[in-house]
Ligand SMILES: C=C1C=NC(C(F)(F)F)=NC1=N
């Protein structure tokens with residue numbers, strides 16, 4: 487699980503300035519280790535259109551053995567036979583989701599140590615901690631919690647697979663891993679890059695080198 491979390495690309499059509507399939511292809515080329523389909527916000531696709539896009543993105547991931555996670559929409563994840571689901575504190579309770587998805591991956595969004603413990607009690611496979619820095623990708627994001635929260639949680643839960651999210655860029659990836667995250671989850675850092683494949687490679691290199699240093 488910790489390996490998979492290294493470079494976790496989160497994306498929906500709303501985040502892309504060009505064809506989401508092309509964006510994903512380049513990101514996969516650049517070395518992402520996990521993908522989350524997060525179709526949310528103003529202008530997000532719904533129903534059949536959402537399903538069709540998810541199917542195509544899933545195919546891309548399957549072809550390259552990249553785990554495909556669906557954000558929020560448990561029905562969609564089950565219908566697609568996705569590799570897992572990611573839910574927030576305000577989504578369906580993680581215990582319920584775990585019952586419905588069996589041993590697929592279950593990720594839970596957390597903002598503090600209490601929520602980490604709750605997620606572990608619900609048998610989550612990993613937690614997404616954030617926003618670490620102010621984010622442009624989520625309208626209702628909470629206050630940024632900074633590197634301190636990563637250190638605090640890691641000090642109390644040494645082994646929990648933890649990916650950090652929220653405003654993480656090439657400049658801040660290293661300190662985030664050094665603070666104790668097993669990986670970084672990014673939206674804009676990849677979606678808004680001029681050259682998506684090169685930018686993804688850069689992020690991958692930074693994360694993997696920093697993780698090796700231990
Ligand atoms: C709100 C979120 C928090 N964390 C994550 C991830 F980093 F991928 F685990 N994804 C989300 N959609």
Ligand SMILES: [Mg+2]
Pocket residue numbers: 557558572573574575577
């Ligand atoms: Mg959610």
